[in-house]
Amino acid sequence: MQSMNKPHEACGVFGIYRKDGRHGVIPEAYHALYALQHRGQESCGIAINTNGVITCHKDEGLVNDVFTRSVLEKLPEGRAAVAHCLYGPKSSQNRDHAQPMLVNHRKGALALCNNGVLTNAAKLREELEDQGAIFHTTSDAEIISYLVAQERLSCQCIEQAVANAMDRMRGSFSMVIMSSAKLVAARDPHGFHPLCMGEIDGDIVFASESCALDAIGATFVRDIQPGEVVVVSKEGVKTLHCQRKCDSSLCVFEFIYFARPDSIVEGSSVHTARVRAGSFLALEHPVQADVVIGVPDSGLDAAIGFARQSGIPYGIGFIKNKYIGRTFIQPTQKERANSVRIKLNAVRSTVEGKRVVLVDDSIVRGTTSAHIVSLLREAGATEVHMRLSSPPFTNMCYFGTDIGSVENLIAAKHSTEEICKIIGVDSLGFLNVNHLPYLADHSACGFCKGCFTGVYPEEIPGEKVNPICSRPLPTDETTEDNAQ
Amino acid sequence: MQSMNKPHEACGVFGIYRKDGRHGVIPEAYHALYALQHRGQESCGIAINTNGVITCHKDEGLVNDVFTRSVLEKLPEGRAAVAHCLYGPKSSQNRDHAQPMLVNHRKGALALCNNGVLTNAAKLREELEDQGAIFHTTSDAEIISYLVAQERLSCQCIEQAVANAMDRMRGSFSMVIMSSAKLVAARDPHGFHPLCMGEIDGDIVFASESCALDAIGATFVRDIQPGEVVVVSKEGVKTLHCQRKCDSSLCVFEFIYFARPDSIVEGSSVHTARVRAGSFLALEHPVQADVVIGVPDSGLDAAIGFARQSGIPYGIGFIKNKYIGRTFIQPTQKERANSVRIKLNAVRSTVEGKRVVLVDDSIVRGTTSAHIVSLLREAGATEVHMRLSSPPFTNMCYFGTDIGSVENLIAAKHSTEEICKIIGVDSLGFLNVNHLPYLADHSACGFCKGCFTGVYPEEIPGEKVNPICSRPLPTDETTEDNAQ
């Protein structure tokens, strides 16, 4: 339930390069954006390369709103395209911040799409402004465009310019960049966010998640490696790396919440990772109960894992209203209804007279959880035992997860017992932070767990945090106390 | 997956009457429409009674599109309201057919919302035109408005006019009607479609389904009885009945597909009915398999029933893209993708290398099922066994279920074995029509199963069908042949 006080993250990216123009690229970009829409709903856009000339259409709103039939009909055909959907705080600047960012520089045009957060953005911007740069937005994408344009002045090719620019950047970035002749995909040296490569009709596509490949009928090839730059051109596919080397630190919340369950990230099924989280929860926090239900949609996978491990039957506890859209008017305080009631309704026959295990992915401020629990009580649940498939949020994220200020995090201010009372449950169990690395059983990558531990994979410029640059041992970063 | 060649039905209705104007009626009507949106997405509207003056806003589109903030802000406050969402074939007339139908007659104004289909509409219309009537629409609601207005000329009150009009009507109708002083709810003497009464803050509300009561925090009171007219006014609640008596014949497809799982219809939980359908399927059509999955959203409940009964684990087999809206542009034939792929994606980790039981509610033309099965095959399912929680569609419905022409019904032309080959499954099992009455275990009502049996509860004017007017014995209406 993304709209209900859940952590948010920034953006989905997509790129396609056709050796010839026969098959079209716009339907693929359009359908891929639908498949990536869960990563960002504020704005979206597609840039198309038509014989070297790049055109871009972007605006605030969902794919559904921005790419109407008449817009699609007016887009030129092309041989390559990049596309983007953006998460960002709702503001009047949504339209300005929409990507792809399309700019012209000394060596031509480039259209850039990024997922991530530069931690040294302020410093880079200052350097550029000292050289006379002007900025139209506050978007990292514009800073990166400048860096690439600058590096390109002394480079033979766009891909080397991208690699050089990457060495000046800190933080997270998974990017696709289209020039008049090439398509480039690049991922920060920590590999904070996913980015994968696929193939369709012998042509190359890139996407934030493999579910976008499935949507267009493409085949998954591999993940882009941390620090890698992959370039596609008429000459084929080539790979290079930026100079800077770091240990891999995939954002663990991609598995817990961000990515779609049907995606494969770093070799692991997101669905399976969540089912495993549910199994761990059943082992860590067992309970006597009659039914296990998940909060739709993000708690359903873990609920299945809990049910299987515990032997308690899985049930459908809520129906989610799928018609609530962007313009839904919330009930006001004085209307005494709560908006959770309209978005979710408890299935009375599932929970009435039952001891219920309620599985969700995480808890941020606690308000929504309290409402959900009260729906179950009203529907006749005799006990409610909440289980969360993530450890408690206690720290800021600097790499793309927007969890608001630390003051709002219920787990940063209250003990588990206090939270139980606040949200009205009979018991509460968080996933132990030590189990996080075991969710993705086939993944060789490391993880960033900074929001749970306060220990980050790299220094945050201007912030007094405790960076570590090698993959931390679990015992270093957490204690039993802050895990629950 | 309502948009994928599923049977459709007509309309959700809602009414509210406040003894005083303090609490507002517009937020309640607006939120109830969201809860009833699954019953009709073509158009919607709300009529408000402000000190006896009725204002109406209606248009084609979803609640989300029609009731924008600026529209809601311009609506006057009122003490009573009726609301409607309509299903109908997409056409340029959607806006004309939107309800409530607001008309003025000799004794005042009335706003009418209806769910159902008059089988004697043509005859009634001819009679009225012979008396000089003019029609602005082809909607049954306009015919009913005329009948009520005519009857009202010789009646003391609106509720008696409604009861008299009902005796001239044949077919299905669940209506709410608002006059300047009263709110009336009425249901056809067969009780084809649901209509219930609730209470909020001591005031009365009516709704097609109880999930709309939950959404606004109202308490369920009871179903409106077949043939009953309930009227609310300053004097309180009163009930009367039309003259015509029939056996009750609730559309069984309300339990199988139309109603929301969290609704209670005729005393039975819709969710439970579907779980029971799944259990029957497991008993009727057992199979050796590794996982049971449902087609989202309408196959999920029955899948749970199948899993529980069979002992085969329940899994999440598909992720449904929740961002596909009204303006989504389908892939064209030449783009070689299928739109099912974009709306649904198989969860590979659930089905890969597995023998899969795939549960859905029904099969109409078979095209969508074939696409869904191929998604599973591509994701590595070794066997696919399809189970459907309804008998095969073989006949027309005259009472509101739009299943297209009989020519398009795959089960009307093909044997079960042929269908298996057409949609590419290893086995196929339909629910036995004899088990239909047992889905709703607490319901005293009878059922209409005409679309499965060709035997209808009343004569269809102008159609050579085999009407029966008492509740048929199961053995009368079906044979083993057409049950599968």
Place this chain on the structure above:
Amino acid sequence: MQSMNKPHEACGVFGIYRKDGRHGVIPEAYHALYALQHRGQESCGIAINTNGVITCHKDEGLVNDVFTRSVLEKLPEGRAAVAHCLYGPKSSQNRDHAQPMLVNHRKGALALCNNGVLTNAAKLREELEDQGAIFHTTSDAEIISYLVAQERLSCQCIEQAVANAMDRMRGSFSMVIMSSAKLVAARDPHGFHPLCMGEIDGDIVFASESCALDAIGATFVRDIQPGEVVVVSKEGVKTLHCQRKCDSSLCVFEFIYFARPDSIVEGSSVHTARVRAGSFLALEHPVQADVVIGVPDSGLDAAIGFARQSGIPYGIGFIKNKYIGRTFIQPTQKERANSVRIKLNAVRSTVEGKRVVLVDDSIVRGTTSAHIVSLLREAGATEVHMRLSSPPFTNMCYFGTDIGSVENLIAAKHSTEEICKIIGVDSLGFLNVNHLPYLADHSACGFCKGCFTGVYPEEIPGEKVNPICSRPLPTDETTEDNAQ
């Protein structure tokens, strides 16, 4: 300056009947509506007859807003069409009241467009409701549709039904009515509002004003006579008359303000009539001055007449802002600007240091005139002498001119001297009511001058007014007092 407190009138109508479908009718209807837009800006619509099936598109807004490219592309082609633009008070009912009114009755469909006001609407409505009629709108067009449908039950043809219906109607009406096989035009027996017939490519068209014929390249044939019904069908053109006979009483304000200057009404040029009004004014109210200017656009023609007759040079005194549209936000009181200033600007070089004759068509409340005069003073005019090409408004109109309530009419409450002070002019002269019949020099028709004289051509049901049924002598209806 229609939006500035000018009297308003109801509606423009248009009809076209093609013997074959080769030439199209939609572009003609669309362009004719643009030419008639000055007669009504609240809503508009087109109904098209495609092989006997009538489709209608209508909505509130200007032609520009309602008939977008995508709407036009979706309209079916046809062999006949009727179109309408409506003036009416701004309200939430604009969309409901939009015409053509398309209804079905016993003998088929009819689409009706009307310009006028029935004075016995309430009585007719009551009669119809007593027979069980229901009304969707409060529009006269619906009452007329009922009457035609009723008469049609006992008539051989639509045109006779229209003629019979006309005998039951009182007040003003200029109508076009399309059935599945015919196109009918009809005008009330007084001929209050204009309606003319033209020819294009050998086919027949009808329009409220001849300027619509010019716009589509049609040739003017003749005016429809008062009380006449003209019908076009495959058999050609036929004419009949209603039973009721009255003296002709064209609304004189059509010449003064409503009609476009380039139209020919009852044989007279509207432009010439206004120039003649200006000449009369110069003769009646001579003044020593340096320049004659008109208020754009409706005062320009009379200003030329005044200038020619007086010998005082004609000048361009104001520039009108042509970009002020429907959504223009007026300055608020506290912004201290007046909206007249934004809509009009004085041309300083024309009026600075000059004695100015300011010609306008009429004065209603006086507020706008006061603003316009102050613009001239600010621009340096030393004297302002206002001349109005109509007599003072002192009475209600019952036939279509909406001048608000009599209380708001400045001339009903104040003497000419008082008005001079209120609006800040040095002198003020109204056209003498005795000269009205001489404006249209070639017209044989009589005139309704009720709004100036309080003497009306027919009785107004429910109103105590002084009707006369023969054309009044000038000396009967006015005195020097109320002429100024």
Place this chain on the structure above:
Amino acid sequence: MQSMNKPHEACGVFGIYRKDGRHGVIPEAYHALYALQHRGQESCGIAINTNGVITCHKDEGLVNDVFTRSVLEKLPEGRAAVAHCLYGPKSSQNRDHAQPMLVNHRKGALALCNNGVLTNAAKLREELEDQGAIFHTTSDAEIISYLVAQERLSCQCIEQAVANAMDRMRGSFSMVIMSSAKLVAARDPHGFHPLCMGEIDGDIVFASESCALDAIGATFVRDIQPGEVVVVSKEGVKTLHCQRKCDSSLCVFEFIYFARPDSIVEGSSVHTARVRAGSFLALEHPVQADVVIGVPDSGLDAAIGFARQSGIPYGIGFIKNKYIGRTFIQPTQKERANSVRIKLNAVRSTVEGKRVVLVDDSIVRGTTSAHIVSLLREAGATEVHMRLSSPPFTNMCYFGTDIGSVENLIAAKHSTEEICKIIGVDSLGFLNVNHLPYLADHSACGFCKGCFTGVYPEEIPGEKVNPICSRPLPTDETTEDNAQ
């Protein structure tokens, strides 16, 4: 008739600086844009300074479309604002090119609005890109923003940075620039396009034309001088100049067509200048005729001058349809109507049987003129004598007048006699180029007449034209041949 193949020019600018925020700036900017809308209809925008933070709203479309009530309600209040309306070729880039251009640089934010064309844009852009600049648009405004940002790095203040930047720019520019603390207005050293200063409530405003001052109730103070930079801040108003000095060369077409007749440009009334042009025409090209008419709206003023000088009566020859908007669908070729007929209609009573003098401002391709002449012929004019208040267009303009390619200019390819035949007139007279300097009788400024003479006030980089840098003697630049 701007939409009918008339020359177009770029943009209107406006700025306001309130010493305190009490009076508001948004209504002033909004209403000023309406008054300047004739200078550009493709896009518009307003940037507001709220306590040093600048917010901008801009989009393609008319003021009416872009600044809806809900947009205006969401704009923050401020103490200063700049606004812009843009003319540009219709394209998908309209939204990107909309101004104000709002950028951030080392010393803060600036919002820039420009009217003009840089002739050295390509060279400047190349220089900037060599230093690593990236460009989001192809707009001159972005180049200028870069120059100002660069200069600002080594300047104490924004106004000096603007002056320094101006010395690097060639071509035409009339700009307003807002920083967080100041408002700057600047005009190129030739003074190609107008820019004036006004006062309202003791505060300073700038506008392209004085008609915008009138619209908001401001008082005209003076024109900004060529090469001048005026800055307003808390310290009051200060003026400085760029280094480069040139002779003044106001675009003479501002007087002939671009500016609104009610504006005062360089001390002369635009209306008077046009009346004088008409008088010159009557002296240069006398004719025996019965009536003088102007093509609305731009030929009306000169028609009055011709009438006064010749003694031939002035008449209203055309009615212009004021409802034709942006979405009007032109008749297609096969509909055989011409769109001129719908936009303009001849007033038959003015021209029938008459010898007509038809005055227009200019002729570009001749197509529209031919249509207009044929309207007069159809309406019965016996002779049509066309008089144009400008010399023939024979050359490109490099400073903002978009007259298409020279190939399309009828006067560049045909003699006056040939044009007579092409457009179907009995005689044709152009204004003699020698008389141009005498149109604006009170102006001390020089004029650019390059489009008529091919002699330009400054060198055009990359073009082989004949620049002269001092004000040319009339005999140098024209001959009798190309004057007609």
